[in-house]
Amino acid sequence: MDIDIIKESIPAIAQALPVTIALVSISLFFGFFLAVIVALSRLSRHNFLNKPAYIFVYIFRSTPLLIQMFLIYYGSGQFRDELDSIGLWQFFKEPWFCAILSLTLNTGAYTSEIIRGGIQSVSLGLLEAGKACGMSTIQLFRRITFPLAMRQALPGYGNEVILMVKSTSLASTITIMDMTGVYKEISSDYFSPFEPLIIAGAFYLALNYIITIAVSSAEKRLSLETR
Amino acid sequence: MKKMLATAALTAVTLVSGAAQAGDIVRIATEGAYPPWNALNSAGTLEGFEIDLYKDLCLRAKLECTMEQTPWEGIIPSLKAGKFDVIMAGMSITDKRKKKITFTRSYAASPAVFVVDKKSALASFTVGAAKISLANLDEAEQKALDATIAALKGKTIGVQKGTIHLNFLKEYLKSDITIRTYATQEQLDLDLQSGRVDVAFAAMSYWHPLFQKEEGKDFLAIGPGFSEGPFGAGVGLGLRKDDQALADKFSVAINAAIADGTVSKIAMKWFGFDASTK
Numbered sequence: 278m279d280i281d282i283i284k285e286s287i288p289a290i291a292q293a294l295p296v297t298i299a300l301v302s303i304s305l306f307f308g309f310f311l312a313v314i315v316a317l318s319r320l321s322r323h324n325f326l327n328k329p330a331y332i333f334v335y336i337f338r339s340t341p342l343l344i345q346m347f348l349i350y351y352g353s354g355q356f357r358d359e360l361d362s363i364g365l366w367q368f369f370k371e372p373w374f375c376a377i378l379s380l381t382l383n384t385g386a387y388t389s390e391i392i393r394g395g396i397q398s399v400s401l402g403l404l405e406a407g408k409a410c411g412m413s414t415i416q417l418f419r420r421i422t423f424p425l426a427m428r429q430a431l432p433g434y435g436n437e438v439i440l441m442v443k444s445t446s447l448a449s450t451i452t453i454m455d456m457t458g459v460y461k462e463i464s465s466d467y468f469s470p471f472e473p474l475i476i477a478g479a480f481y482l483a484l485n486y487i488i489t490i491a492v493s494s495a496e497k498r499l500s501l502e503t504r
Numbered sequence: 505m506k507k508m509l510a511t512a513a514l515t516a517v518t519l520v521s522g523a524a525q526a527g528d529i530v531r532i533a534t535e536g537a538y539p540p541w542n543a544l545n546s547a548g549t550l551e552g553f554e555i556d557l558y559k560d561l562c563l564r565a566k567l568e569c570t571m572e573q574t575p576w577e578g579i580i581p582s583l584k585a586g587k588f589d590v591i592m593a594g595m596s597i598t599d600k601r602k603k604k605i606t607f608t609r610s611y612a613a614s615p616a617v618f619v620v621d622k623k624s625a626l627a628s629f630t631v632g633a634a635k636i637s638l639a640n641l642d643e644a645e646q647k648a649l650d651a652t653i654a655a656l657k658g659k660t661i662g663v664q665k666g667t668i669h670l671n672f673l674k675e676y677l678k679s680d681i682t683i684r685t686y687a688t689q690e691q692l693d694l695d696l697q698s699g700r701v702d703v704a705f706a707a708m709s710y711w712h713p714l715f716q717k718e719e720g721k722d723f724l725a726i727g728p729g730f731s732e733g734p735f736g737a738g739v740g741l742g743l744r745k746d747d748q749a750l751a752d753k754f755s756v757a758i759n760a761a762i763a764d765g766t767v768s769k770i771a772m773k774w775f776g777f778d779a780s781t782k
Contacts, residue, residue, distance in 0.1 A: 351691070351694050353698075354694055354695065354697065354698030354700065355694075355698070357698045357699060370698075370699065370700055372684075372700070450687065452662075452684040452685060452686065452695075458685075461577060461665060462665070462685065464577075464578070464581075465577055465578070465665055465666030466666075468580035468581060468584075468601070468604045469581065470578055470581055
């Protein structure tokens with residue numbers, strides 16, 4: 278244990294905290310919209326919607342995120358000219374874009390299943406009642422299905438958010454200096470992994486503690502008993 | 505019985521102390537991802553300058569050695585934790601590393617150079633000096649160094665993590681450039697190829713053979729070769745500090761291998777130039 282390395286690690290890793298938070302929040306934001314679209318497609322009766330959605334979820338849930346990230350980052354580099362000709366290389370050139378794309382696709386796949394479970398848990402009786410009041414399909418979805426599905430999905434979604442915070446550490450493998458990237462740099466600077474490692478671990482713990490509290494207070498607010 | 509117990513206790517002490525003893529197998533670790541120093545060939549076995557050299561050195565020092573692969577990141581903590589006894593991974597002898605481990609004398613050295621794609625605007629960049637030794641700069645070298653720094657201003661430069669090359673960039677160019685760090689040199693090459701980094705920085709001994717290959721045919725070294733200063737005093741074997749006796753044995757073997765031209769011969773075979781340190 279070297280106190281000096283710890284003293285240096287705390288501000289250095291704290292400076293990288295916004296990077297980790299940005300990676301999580303941007304990919305959760307886009308991932309949520311993707312997940313709603315995928316979940317609805319999965320529930321569609323039309324094969325041209327539910328089959329591709331099923332394949333998307335299957336692929337992104339069944340392969341490691343690290344491999345997805347490497348494929349998107351180093352794989353896109355192999356098709357530079359092709360991507361350039363359709364104007365996409367300027368995006369794929371940036372490590373940030375590749376990291377957020379792979380995190381978004383990954384969380385989109387997991388979250389879509391959470392949302393699908395929520396939607397399927399909404400009881401038919403409530404929908405019948407809505408129909409009897411003369412609501413259209415869209416009104417039914419907006420007023421009944423979606424809010425109830427979200428309440429049902431919240432515990433599972435909170436879990437996914439915490440997993441995402443930890444998943445962002447993989448972005449350090451494609452040159453992004455998030456908290457894990459900084460930890461690795463300090464560790465190889467001093468040839469001493471232990472000190473920066475516990476600091477980085479403490480930051481992840483603190484971040485996830487805040488998320489846990491936020492999710493559980495949201496759960497309480499939405500629960501039937503206290504309303 | 506008493507004797508047996510004593511022997512057992514002695515063995516236990518030897519095992520716990522961690523220092524390699526004569527007669528033990530010496531476990532050498534290399535990265536296996538830094539051709540032509542050390543790399544995996546298509547058959548999945550280790551090959552390279554250091555793979556040929558360690559066999560010769562162990563034979564000379566009458567040591568029984570094994571060679572294993574370990575990631576570059578964390579290679580020094582792993583040595584100190586006793587996962588293996590010797591680092592032989594193109595590691596330069598620097599003052600910073602010497603605080604943690606001990607080194608043998610150096611067996612090879614290679615200047616560091618900046619490399620760009622042949623199509624890059626920097627491809628035609630030249631300065632007066634062919635090499636710059638950072639330990640004591642003369643006037644021409646200082647001019648060449650300033651010109652190089654000016655030419656690289658605003659560029660994105662890729663470098664491997666935990667290397668003397670990264671230390672150099674941080675020390676001399678940090679405020680002028682964007683640094684991207686990579687776990688392996690091969691990942692950096694891919695990003696130089698795709699244009700994600702404008703410039704890559706590593707040892708000439710790595711680049712020279714790569715230029716002859718398909719993957720490196722579009723790459724070009726620019727500007728002077730850098731040595732000394734943050735680049736240290738050549739490449740040596742790294743050992744735990746309590747293994748000084750073993751380090752000395754290797755140093756004697758390296759002396760002999762350099763004197764009879766063996767290191768030069770192996771260097772010519774792998775680097776295409778004589779990188780041995782006289």
